Amino acid sequence: NAGVTQTPKFRVLKTGQSMTLLCAQDMNHEYMYWYRQDPGMGLRLIHYSVGEGTTAKGEVPDGYNVSRLKKQNFLLGLESAAPSQTSVYFCASSPGHPSYNEQFFGPGTRLTVL
């Protein structure tokens, strides 16, 4: 099993450009999440999904959109990138509610917006 994979690993964008980050998991997990991690801020939840076809906002959703068309995939979109979105993005999944289930994290995507 590959676990949680993220594509791409690195990306540099110019302000105003758009892109999509792809997360895939092969563990048949219901819950999936997107976090961003910034120095001094820790991990912050952007959006999450409790099942195929569902999405919900997390702590810092502005400037991002997500889709969960297939159970195994969770896409994070930036429609018009801004320098404030320079960060490391982590996808995670869990078999059930995150409070009492282990979260499995991907390796991260390092995004720089110039």
Add this chain to the structure above:
Amino acid sequence: SQKIEQNSEALNIQEGKTATLTCNYTNYSPAYLQWYRQDPGRGPVFLLLIRENEKEKRKERLKVTFDTTLKQSLFHITASQPADSATYLCAPAGGSGGGADGLTFGKGTHLIIQP
């Protein structure tokens, strides 16, 4: 809103000693508390989960305590090794006062085990 505090400065421990990391939380009454390890350039990895009705939980050289009165969890690594050097994140979860359906993490404590 809930607030989670972990030692903001790096913790330097000599190899073989016990490392103790602290996680304090306020404005929150979690039913669970999770601990993760994160190495540079990698995603966090789950270590332990403790429930509010469990005072202590152990896994190999790791021990976690959960004091709901003090609103604090302590994470211990006994017989520490240089390979234990990493950043450790705590995440109180569930219960009342929690946020969205994801985990809220502390900023982490950077642990350095010196040979």
